[in-house]
Amino acid sequence: MAAARHSTLDFMLGAKADGETILKGLQSIFQEEGMTESVHTWQDHGYLATYINKNGRLPPLVRGGAIDRYWPTADGRLVEYDIDEVVYDEDSPYQNIKILHSKQFGNILILNGDVNLAESDLAYTRAIMGSGKEDYTGKDVLILGGGDGGILCEIVKLKPKMVTMVEISFIDQMVIDGCKKYMRKTCGDVLDNLKGDCYQVLIEDCIPVLKRYAKEGREFDYVINDLTAVPISTSPEEDSTWEFLRLILDLSMKVLKQDGKYFTQGNCVNLTEALSLYEEQLGRLYCPVDFSKEIICVPSYLELWVFYTVWKKAKP
Amino acid sequence: MAAARHSTLDFMLGAKADGETILKGLQSIFQEEGMTESVHTWQDHGYLATYINKNGRLPPLVRGGAIDRYWPTADGRLVEYDIDEVVYDEDSPYQNIKILHSKQFGNILILNGDVNLAESDLAYTRAIMGSGKEDYTGKDVLILGGGDGGILCEIVKLKPKMVTMVEISFIDQMVIDGCKKYMRKTCGDVLDNLKGDCYQVLIEDCIPVLKRYAKEGREFDYVINDLTAVPISTSPEEDSTWEFLRLILDLSMKVLKQDGKYFTQGNCVNLTEALSLYEEQLGRLYCPVDFSKEIICVPSYLELWVFYTVWKKAKP
Incomplete structure (x- = not known):
């Protein structure tokens, strides 16, 4: 009843x-x-x-x-995407690699459910390269992550001396294959070979690479960290995430020239607490640094995103 | 049971x-x-x-x-906004005027349920002014609509000869009051007075104004139509909407110098049929015109938007 x-x-x-x-x-x-x-x-x-x-x-x-159109944004809002095709969906031994097609944003790369980038998102790549204000000609550049190939593709156009990209997810040939076939608007032909006149892609974990470079005293004009977003959680058990983040930052500063610049994405603008915690970490590095931030509209994200520029304070 | x-x-x-x-x-x-x-x-x-x-x-x-966070996009998707405050909500004799605050996009002007613009949306204003490629110095400019004051505010910074803005919704003092108080990041101080050294705001229906200018033989370097989006419906009963749209276009071309430019917003990029119908109208004007379009990411829209530039074909 x-x-x-x-x-x-x-x-x-x-x-x-x-x-x-x-x-x-x-x-x-x-x-x-x-x-x-x-x-x-x-x-x-x-x-x-x-x-x-x-x-x-x-x-x-x-x-x-078969296609899920309803996703959460980083700040926990419900949004519907105009996904109309599953372009690529493969399980490698390492992860799930999905490329979905959005009617307006083009192909979107998704690794283990995490949205990486859409073909519409040149604004992301431009922002994490310093928003067009930098001169990369003849410069030494280190990219940490950057799996979709967008950053590498844009920098090699600018006649750098050498770009080294360290991307562990490329241990997964299927990521390279998916990107170079279906994300070509983003990566161009730069992933067709992992070595070119002015670039090399290392398929390694970036921590040992950074440690090696630091030990060798190797220095870069630019370090671009495209590894992962600032952790969202602020609970104590996430301390290890912040430790990891600080380790990368410290090592990056060690291989950065005194007048070099470090670029990275932060998080969505609404996660103010996570952003503050990140900025706190910047005050706890082995060397004193300054930073600036910029708020950018990345089309496919459907939320505003914060990007950071970090540099070493002038020596007294 | x-x-x-x-x-x-x-x-x-x-x-x-x-x-x-x-x-x-x-x-x-x-x-x-x-x-x-x-x-x-x-x-x-x-x-x-x-x-x-x-x-x-x-x-x-x-x-x-009290605040609705769930809205449809122009292409009919469900999205959640981070609205956290009703800043202004008044019924005038003419319409409902709402200004809502979004945590990331700032204040958003909504007239009769139609989203006009958010404080984050300088990209919209820049796009409908020709994306920074035009020189407004010493030019005669006509703005049709533009109630939030954003276009007027940006153009007067560029030292034009004279900007005339024709906005019927300003018959409603409450729209002006709401905008100049709560959309100040968009309109600056330009709505504090409806007349300045290089601009005037006419509170009139734009059709008779255009007819008067056409009769007087008055011509502008730029006509910017910020009146309304391209109609979404493509059913026959909407013929009158297209007629109206073509009337405005025809009259605008009549008051546009031979080498002048007409800028307008189109619609969201996914409504391809509505956009095609609009482009069809451009082929049916009293004088032959050419056009180009640009796809722009307007932050608060959560969808890509098409903007048009229209100009008269060179006389043979």
């Missing part, structure tokens, strides 16, 4: 019913009320449903399908 | 239950399944609900509240 009493409704189920069954069973009730009901199902994940009156102004949900 | 049979569920209600009552009644069932259930209600509009398992990755919906 199911009786509506004031504002609660008691259900008694003849058998165990899961959420999906219940939602299907409800369709007729909402239809009786003249509401358009639509439900999007993730297998084993949950349901998103809209029930809209005639005067409602919400779009109906796009039902089912 | 409510019995689960395979994949459907039959409900019998003891009394008429509305959607909200049903959704509330369902909470315990979803909780039993270990699902987090959250519902967002619009009064008389409908419901948006998520039911998320522990391994789900969707953010919970923000419940209730």
Whole structure:
């Protein structure tokens, strides 16, 4: 028996019913009320449903399908993407590599569920290279990460002396293959060979590489950290993440010339606490540094993103 | 009695239950399944609900509240905005004027439910002025619409000869008041007076003004149409909208110098049919024109937007 009493409704189920069954069973009730009901199902994940009156102004949900259109932003908002095709979806021994096509943003590279970059996002690459204010001609550049090849592709156009890119995810040939085939608007032909006249790609963990360079006294004009976003969590158990981040920063400063610049992405502008914690770390490096930040609109992110420039304070 | 049979569920209600009552009644069932259930209600509009398992990755919906965070994009996708404050909400005799605050985009002007512009959206203003490639020094400029004051504010900085802005919505003093108080990052001090050394704001319907100028033989170097988006609907009853759009275009061409430029926004890049129809109209004007288009990322729109430049073909 199911009786509506004031504002609660008691259900008694003849058998165990899961959420999906219940939602299907409800369709007729909402239809009786003249509401358009639509439900999007993730297998084993949950349901998103809209029930809209005639005067409602919400779009109906796009039902089912192999392609997930509903994602969270970094600051935890729900947004729908215009994904219309799964271009590439492979499990390598290391990770899941997905390239999805967005009608407006082009192909989007997603590693283990983490959005890396879309073909529309030259703004990201420009920002992490210093927003067009730097002269890379004849310079020594170190890129940490940068798997999609966008940064490498843009810098080699600017006649640098040498660009070294260290990307552990390239241990996975399938990432290289996926990018050079489907993210070509971003990486150009730079991933067709991992070595060129003015660049080399090292398939290694960046920590030992940085340690080696530091020991050898090797120095760069620019270090670009495109490894990962600033950790979102601020709980104590995440200390090790901050330790790791600081280790990379310290090592990067060690291989950076005294008048060199370090560029990195931060996080979405709304995660102010995580950004403050990151800036705190910058005050705890082995050498004193200054920094500036810039807020950039990266088209496919659907949220504003913070980028940092860090440099060594002038010696007294 | 409510019995689960395979994949459907039959409900019998003891009394008429509305959607909200049903959704509330369902909470315990979803909780039993270990699902987090959250519902967002619009009064008389409908419901948006998520039911998320522990391994789900969707953010919970923000419940209730006076501020609606869930909006459709122009291409009909569901997106959540980080609205945290209603800054201004007044009904004038002409329209509803709302200014909402977004944590990342700043204040957003909304007239009768239509998003006009956010303080973050200088990219919109730059694009509709020709993306920084034009020299406005000593030029005669006509702005149609442009209520938020952004275009006027940016052009007067560039030492034009005279800018005339024709904005009927300024018949509504409350729009001017709202903008000059809460959209100051966009309009600067340009709306404090409706007349300055090199600009004037006419509170009139632009059609009679254009007709008058055409009759007088008055000509401008630039005409900037910031009136409204290209109509989304492509049904026959919308013919009158296209007629209206063509009337404005024809009149604008009449007051445009032979080597002048006409700038306007188009629509979101995904509405390809509406954009094609607009381009068709450009082939049906009284004089032959050429056009180019540019795709711009306007931060608060959460979708890419098309802007047009139109100019008269050289006389043979």
